[in-house]
Amino acid sequence: MAELTVCAPAKINLHLEVLGLRADGFHELAMVMQSIELVDALHLAPSADGTISLRCDRPDLPVDGSNLIVRAATMLRERSGLPELGAHIRLEKRIPVGAGLAGGSSDGAAALVGLQALWGLRFSHPELLAMAAELGSDMPFCLDGGTQLCFGRGEVLEKVPPAEGDPLAVLLLKHPASSVSTPWAYGRCRELRGHAYLRDPHAFAQRREALRRSPLLAGLAGTAAMPPVRNDLQEVVEPEVASVREGLELLRRSDRPLAVAMSGSGPSLFAVFPDLDCAQAAQAALAAACTAAGFESWACAFRPRGVSLEP
Numbered sequence: 495m496a497e498l499t500v501c502a503p504a505k506i507n508l509h510l511e512v513l514g515l516r517a518d519g520f521h522e523l524a525m526v527m528q529s530i531e532l533v534d535a536l537h538l539a540p541s542a543d544g545t546i547s548l549r550c551d552r553p554d555l556p557v558d559g560s561n562l563i564v565r566a567a568t569m570l571r572e573r574s575g576l577p578e579l580g581a582h583i584r585l586e587k588r589i590p591v592g593a594g595l596a597g598g599s600s601d602g603a604a605a606l607v608g609l610q611a612l613w614g615l616r617f618s619h620p621e622l623l624a625m626a627a628e629l630g631s632d633m634p635f636c637l638d639g640g641t642q643l644c645f646g647r648g649e650v651l652e653k654v655p656p657a658e659g660d661p662l663a664v665l666l667l668k669h670p671a672s673s674v675s676t677p678w679a680y681g682r683c684r685e686l687r688g689h690a691y692l693r694d695p696h697a698f699a700q701r702r703e704a705l706r707r708s709p710l711l712a713g714l715a716g717t718a719a720m721p722p723v724r725n726d727l728q729e730v731v732e733p734e735v736a737s738v739r740e741g742l743e744l745l746r747r748s749d750r751p752l753a754v755a756m757s758g759s760g761p762s763l764f765a766v767f768p769d770l771d772c773a774q775a776a777q778a779a780l781a782a783a784c785t786a787a788g789f790e791s792w793a794c795a796f797r798p799r800g801v802s803l804e805p
């Protein structure tokens with residue numbers, strides 16, 4: 495096989511509820527995650543000498559063993575038992591880094607799927623999901639993407655069927671000089687809200703059931719109005735990060751957004767619109783204000799799937 499291209503879409507969190515602490519030190523979560531049409535591209539080619547190399551068009555992104563693409567590739571080769579496997583990988587990076595959009599996680603998921611195809615491996619889907627879960631809490635979602643309920647530390651997934659008709663869309667904002675450490679955000683959440691964390695597994699189960707029946711899923715299906723988006727990390731990050739406050743204020747000026755919130759651990763912000771035309775109109779209307787405040791913006795439709803191999 496010559497070269498192969500695999501797409502790695504970003505995600506936003508349409509619901510991020512911190513339930514409590516787990517024995518492994520991670521947080522027990524109840525989330526709804528949504529893939530969007532903001533996509534990194536990985537170009538894969540076999541290497542003759544068994545090396546795994548990564549090149550990227552973003553000089554500020556490490557391409558060594560700390561990159562999730564290299565970590566995923568190394569894990570896949572080890573688990574295959576074929577140490578002679580190698581690949582040259584070129585990353586076209588379009589998802590902002592450290593933004594709350596799981597760009598790194600999605601790239602790792604794309605590496606698992608793309609290299610399985612390039613190397614002709616035959617891991618089952620559950621095996622790929624298990625490898626993804628070892629590499630990061632957001633990575634399992636990124637494999638199949640679309641709209642999913644995410645429980646546990648983020649790796650226990652329940653698919654939500656895509657809505658009928660035109661997909662919803664978002665206007666996404668991020669300040670290029672701003673990024674938020676995910677471990678810091680969760681640590682701060684524990685400081686501020688740890689006293690109110692749920693402790694009883696039955697209470698966790700009740701919250702999961704409440705999310706399965708929530709007005710949010712009816713709103714996404716178009717059978718009810720979209721409720722406000724809940725992101726428990728937003729109330730932790732917003733007071734500490736000016737670009738989050740500024741971005742939320744900008745988005746609240748747009749024309750009738752269905753919801754406005756921060757994604758993941760931030761600092762990217764999004765406003766939900768009924769379709770891509772509305773999101774693009776909102777982007778045009780806010781263009782001058784965003785430029786003046788130094789924000790980058792993207793108008794993206796919801797995407798009904800995650801990682802995808804390109805023909």
Ligand SMILES: C[C@](O)(CO)[C@H](O)COP(=O)(O)OP(=O)(O)OC[C@H]1O[C@@H](n2ccc(N)nc2=O)[C@H](O)[C@@H]1O
Pocket residue numbers: 507510519520521522523594596599629630631632633646647648676677680681758759
């Ligand atoms: C904020 C979100 O992006 C929301 O989708 C995710 O929860 C974070 O997913 P992620 O970046 O893949 O997180 P990981 O790389 O697995 O963990 C990074 C750090 O975040 C904290 N973390 C992450 C997930 C989780 N359920 N509880 C946590 O407390 C832990 O300190 C962990 O060491």
Ligand SMILES: Nc1ncnc2c1ncn2[C@@H]1O[C@H](COP(=O)(O)OP(=O)(O)OP(=O)(O)O)[C@@H](O)[C@H]1O
Pocket residue numbers: 555556560561562563590591592593594595596597598599600601602632676758759760
């Ligand atoms: N391929 C990659 N793309 C982007 N970041 C990567 C990649 N590999 C490793 N990283 C590292 O992961 C960290 C954050 O990655 P990412 O862009 O997924 O953050 P994020 O969007 O906040 O993710 P999450 O929503 O899961 O918190 C950065 O420190 C970055 O250096």
